[in-house]
Amino acid sequence: MERYDRQLRLWGSHGQKWINKANICIVASQCALFQEILKNLTLTGVSKFTWLHTGEIDHDPLFYKDLAKGLTNLNTTVVDIRAQNIDYSDSAFDWKEYTTMVVVNANNKQWLENILKRTDAEMPPIICTYTKGLFGYSYTKLFVPHFVLESHPEHKIPDLGFQAPWPELSSFMSSFDISLLSSLQLSQLPYAVLLYKMLQYVKDQGVEAPSNRDIKAALNDYYLGEVNSDGFNDLNYLQAQQHSHLSTRKQTFDDLEDAISCNNKLLQSNSRRHSLMDDTFSCLLCSLGIYLDENDRNLPIDPNIPDMESDSTIYHKLKLIYQNKWQEDLRKFENIVAANFPALYRDTNLDIKGAIRLFFLHSREIKCINPNEIRLFENDGVSHPIFRQLINSQFEMGRSFESELIERAFKLTSYPTESYMGGLVAQETIKLITHQFEPIDNAFIYDGLTNNAVTLKV
Amino acid sequence: MECNVLILGAGGLGCEILKNLVMLNVSHIHIIDMDTIELTNLNRQFLFNDNDIGKPKSLVASEYIEREFNVPVQHFVGDLTHLDEEFYKQFDFIISGLDSIQPRRFINEMIIRIAKATSFQKCITLIDGGMEGLKGHIKTIIPGITACWECSLSTLPNKDASQDMVPMCTIVNNPRNLQHVIEYVINVMVPVDKLNLDDSRDTKLLFDECMKRAQNFSIDTTELTVSYMLGIIKRIIPSVSTMNAMVAAGCCNELVKIYHDLIVIDEKTGSLKSNNFTVINGSSGCYSYSFQFERLPDCTVCSDL
Numbered sequence A: 001m002e003r004y005d006r007q008l009r010l011w012g013s014h015g016q017k018w019i020n021k022a023n024i025c026i027v028a029s030q031c032a033l034f035q036e037i038l039k040n041l042t043l044t045g046v047s048k049f050t051w052l053h054t055g056e057i058d059h060d061p062l063f064y065k066d067l068a069k070g071l072t073n074l075n076t077t078v079v080d081i082r083a084q085n086i087d088y089s090d091s092a093f094d095w096k097e098y099t100t101m102v103v104v105n106a107n108n109k110q111w112l113e114n115i116l117k118r119t120d121a122e123m124p125p126i127i128c129t130y131t132k133g134l135f136g137y138s139y140t141k142l143f144v145p146h147f148v149l150e151s152h153p154e155h156k157i158p159d160l161g162f163q164a165p166w167p168e169l170s171s172f173m174s175s176f177d178i179s180l181l182s183s184l185q186l187s188q189l190p191y192a193v194l195l196y197k198m199l200q201y202v203k204d205q206g207v208e209a210p211s212n213r214d215i216k217a218a219l220n221d222y223y224l225g226e227v228n229s230d231g232f233n234d235l236n237y238l239q240a241q242q243h244s245h246l247s248t249r250k251q252t253f254d255d256l257e258d259a260i261s262c263n264n265k266l267l268q269s270n271s272r273r274h275s276l277m278d279d280t281f282s283c284l285l286c287s288l289g290i291y292l293d294e295n296d297r298n299l300p301i302d303p304n305i306p307d308m309e310s311d312s313t314i315y316h317k318l319k320l321i322y323q324n325k326w327q328e329d330l331r332k333f334e335n336i337v338a339a340n341f342p343a344l345y346r347d348t349n350l351d352i353k354g355a356i357r358l359f360f361l362h363s364r365e366i367k368c369i370n371p372n373e374i375r376l377f378e379n380d381g382v383s384h385p386i387f388r389q390l391i392n393s394q395f396e397m398g399r400s401f402e403s404e405l406i407e408r409a410f411k412l413t414s415y416p417t418e419s420y421m422g423g424l425v426a427q428e429t430i431k432l433i434t435h436q437f438e439p440i441d442n443a444f445i446y447d448g449l450t451n452n453a454v455t456l457k458v
Numbered sequence B: 001m002e003c004n005v006l007i008l009g010a011g012g013l014g015c016e017i018l019k020n021l022v023m024l025n026v027s028h029i030h031i032i033d034m035d036t037i038e039l040t041n042l043n044r045q046f047l048f049n050d051n052d053i054g055k056p057k058s059l060v061a062s063e064y065i066e067r068e069f070n071v072p073v074q075h076f077v078g079d080l081t082h083l084d085e086e087f088y089k090q091f092d093f094i095i096s097g098l099d100s101i102q103p104r105r106f107i108n109e110m111i112i113r114i115a116k117a118t119s120f121q122k123c124i125t126l127i128d129g130g131m132e133g134l135k136g137h138i139k140t141i142i143p144g145i146t147a148c149w150e151c152s153l154s155t156l157p158n159k160d161a162s163q164d165m166v167p168m169c170t171i172v173n174n175p176r177n178l179q180h181v182i183e184y185v186i187n188v189m190v191p192v193d194k195l196n197l198d199d200s201r202d203t204k205l206l207f208d209e210c211m212k213r214a215q216n217f218s219i220d221t222t223e224l225t226v227s228y229m230l231g232i233i234k235r236i237i238p239s240v241s242t243m244n245a246m247v248a249a250g251c252c253n254e255l256v257k258i259y260h261d262l263i264v265i266d267e268k269t270g271s272l273k274s275n276n277f278t279v280i281n282g283s284s285g286c287y288s289y290s291f292q293f294e295r296l297p298d299c300t301v302c303s304d305l
């Protein structure tokens, strides 16, 4: 097994490829939080950094006395940290070459405000972070929408595609003459077959769109009443009961529709970031819009149907029907990409077929996170007391504590807080780099005193 | 910080916890682990590098700290369940970064027993961290004051639930996916306890059997690789440096709070007012929720305390 095995199980080798290519800019002094972020990113495989040194001398205890030496051997390539002193007045600095930018414990408010208020679309996402005592925050600023391609939802609802059955599925279903099967044979049918037959039965009775509750009752009436009165304990029937809602479920995909229309606007106005990854995904999203236009807005079928208690030969046939249909859909999609974006399709710098395949496979998980107005520094912009306190402390704008306990927790020095936020910020950076998992939208406050973290939108 | 702390496990969480304790200037640090370093540890266990593969984790971790910080760390290579009350009695805190349940139950029972035997003269706080992918938990256990680990046992997600639900008859007669195939090979054909899963010849043998059986039942083998197979056999859980750092840091801040008297205990009832149970989930945004887990009145371990 390979070194990255444990994390490849989260984001796959395609995710890892973007991590290996990433170029991260960090604005920081040599402080503990900076070292922690750098350490975590290096461990995941990032090896290209630009460090804009803010020049302050921190008195935090540091884990790496010699940073470059400490990071050697933490990943498989040579870690390249280009360090330079920050020039706060340099307005021509080229930010766009970076995948993501991280600003650590900044205290130059004017500079930060100016950066965050920029309007050029080429700006990379910026994650600002600050810690004090048992508290810390992170704030993610996007300048253009961020597309999440694989959000990895914890509970995926299977789609059996019964809303728009295709000829192969229909003929597979009608190949079973239910009335001729024995109880044993019936018990070996996947629940998808029972649900499909039940839907036909309901339709024959003149009901077009039964509710979820009616569906359960109809399954009872049909299967136990008409087909197999001994089947009430069969696993396939119990599964059919459990999943009966799938038979009439109309899949909605508002997130995807949002992402497509948002991307189309960006393409028209050309106010977007240009990079291999951004360009590729932008073309693919646009192509998916065309695909939906041409296919009655039906999403590509999901080739990974859930396991169903049944005879393996029958299940295998059923699964193949979904997989073949998906392959067919994929070919259609590929043709759309080739016709509309011939240059991308012929690009030899990336495995375009692989990228198309993955994009299409996960198209149900696509989400769009919109850029936010920056209100961090406005008086009413941040009302959360601890967040407010942190910002006041960061820019030396005075402080007042809600309680003696909070004051003590604030004045403490605790390395684990840097470590916590170092983990969090690196994790958010990885999400932005890979376009996998939903990033925090947009502020996160760590409260180590109560252990209750809060996500806010400012 | 003047206190005596034992770290259970020198894996992903253990390395982070050790680093944090060193940075907090904890005066006496001990670390115990029975495992040796493997290549797949290196994406998060940052006190080790390629040259350390095969060496005991607790040894290499303590050597790193002694070399870089000139701070002594007592290390033990071995099974923590083989150590007795006399050993555990010396600690003020035990922070656990283990990945299995049995040793956690052992240590929980141990600290409760010590508290009982010494009539609370020796009350060791156990802080337990755990993680899986982009999720994690932190539990703080103060004998007699908070719920113990056993009290919260029922909250464990039953990881094997989905697998247990596959009836044996499916695995034997009607395999429909790779998981069914692999379960058959290791449960029926080649009992896995007779094999060495770190030996490539043994894994090849298993792999070939899985491939054959999958093909016999026309099951799609595109995803079937040695790594996929081992993932199922060893029940490998994904892990990454970032969430690992967050969980370990959460554990260490628990210690900081107790040491600096930042947790609130009700004067009258002697029970904890602060939260003792935290879950983190970083896969969609970052969600962290903390609450007070109540003691179970009929807990088999701590109810008579």
Ligand SMILES: [Zn+2]
Pocket (backbone or CB within 6 Å): B147, B148, B149, B150, B151, B152, B296, B299, B300, B301, B302, B303
């Ligand atoms: Zn208990």
